[in-house]
Amino acid sequence: MISIEQCRLAPKVLLHDHLDGGLRPATVLDLARETGYDRLPAETADDLAQWFATAADSGSLETYLETFAHTVAVMQTEAALERVARECVEDLSNDGVVYAEVRFAPELHLEKGLTLEAVVESVLRGFAAGEAQAREQGRPIVVRCLVTAMRHAARSREIAELAVAFRDRGVVGFDIAGAEAGNPPSRHLDAFEYMRGQCAHFTIHAGEAFGLPSIHEAVAFCGTDRLGHGVRVIDDIELPPGATPADASFPGAELGEIANYVRDKRIPLELCPSSNVQTGAVASLADHPFNILAKLRFRVTVNTDNRLMSNTTMSREFTVLHQQFGYGWADFERFTVNAMKSAFIPFPERLRLIDDVIKPGFAVLMG
Incomplete structure (x- = not known):
């Protein structure tokens, strides 16, 4: 059995983590x-x-x-944003994360007069301070930022322009988030077309609560680089009779057009097992299609989503998957390399982390 303490030793890559969903409870009170x-x-x-x-x-x-509502309410000043960002990096580093892309919606932090630019600058200062502290403590980590637009609002083009304006200063991509029902990705085509025109990266929350239509729009109309969650792609896969999510393989599984496209294009799935259960995207961890998607060779990645709300860490997510599906170090190395390949930083930086940090780290664990 692999323990959570052992999982903390593994070099991990996190692509889907919300800054306002990962505060320390004591910090919220302060x-x-x-x-x-x-x-x-x-x-x-x-x-x-x-x-x-x-x-x-x-x-x-x-x-x-x-x-x-509570976490965002206390993140309305430069000092608060910087502190939350710094502590986020510290917590991820302490959990063995070596690379992370942390996202947040700047438009939600303007209640006390900050500008969008000041909000982003505060968060980036916090990330830089956290990285410096982690290096001093011998646990180096690279943290980059995704700026998010709220899908029910009308500022997505503005936030996309913000992402491009800061892309040489720590922002590596753009995202839309919020309630999926009634707010399809295609409402924000202008923002996505702008990002493509700027050769800039973006991911889209899709296939969490609303199912295949949101995945179809995200990949076919919007051209997303990654799928935020994307768990409902399972709705386009017909399994052989009697198959269960915990099976060792799925011979005879039939993929529909959307599932085939996602797999063929190697579009990464930012899966968040614990959160997917909490939001009702799947009924339970035993029912989570992670194993099905992994065995069918989709590009699956492991993520936390919201560490405070889900009371989780990357190490806990690894442990849960180990307990549920029997994954070992070789599996976790594959999922981690999947994530690093899918990161929005330049190729040489991804390759360096894979060759110099991730593979050697797992080699030690595998003995």
Whole structure:
């Protein structure tokens, strides 16, 4: 058996993690006191952590998203944003993450007069400070930023331009997020066309709550580089009779046109096992199609989504997958290399991390 302590030793790559979904409960309390925010549902760090975990465990994406009202409310100043970003890097480094792309929506942090540019600059300062501290402690990590536009709003083109303006300063891509139902990716074609015109990277939250139509739009109309979640691509796969998600292989599985396209194009799936259960994208971890997609050779990656709400870490996600599907170090190395290949940093940097950090790190674990 592989323990969570052993998983912390593995070099991990994280592509789907929300800054406002990963605060330390104690930091939420501190920032609330500093900013005068008095609507928190608990008064101690332990109670607050429990509240977030319970509130997020609703089986509904819309209800899950409501928990962010509290974290976003305390992230409205430069100092708060910088602190949260720095602590994010520290926490990821302590968990053995060697590369991460952390996303957030700048448009949600303007309530106290900050500009979009000031918001992004504050977060990037925090990331840089966290990286410097991690290096000093012998746990180097590279953290880059994805800027997100809210899919129910009308600022996606503006946020896409922000991503391009900061792409040489730590922002490596663009994203849209929020409730999928009623807010299809095609509403934001202008932003995606702008990103393609600028030869810039983007990912799209799709196939989490709304299913195949959102995946189809994201890949066929919008031209996404990656799928945020994408778990519902399983709806376009017909398994042989009697097959279960935990099977060792799936001979005879038939893929529909969308699933075939996603696999053929090697479009990465930013799968978030624990979160996918909490939001109702899948019924349980036992029902999660991760193993099916991995065995059918989709480009699967392991992610946390929201570490606070899901009470998780990358090490915990590895441990859960090990317990559920029996994965070993060779499997986790493959998933990690998948993620590093799919990162939005330049090819030489991806190759360096694969050859100099990830493969040697797993070689030690495999003995």
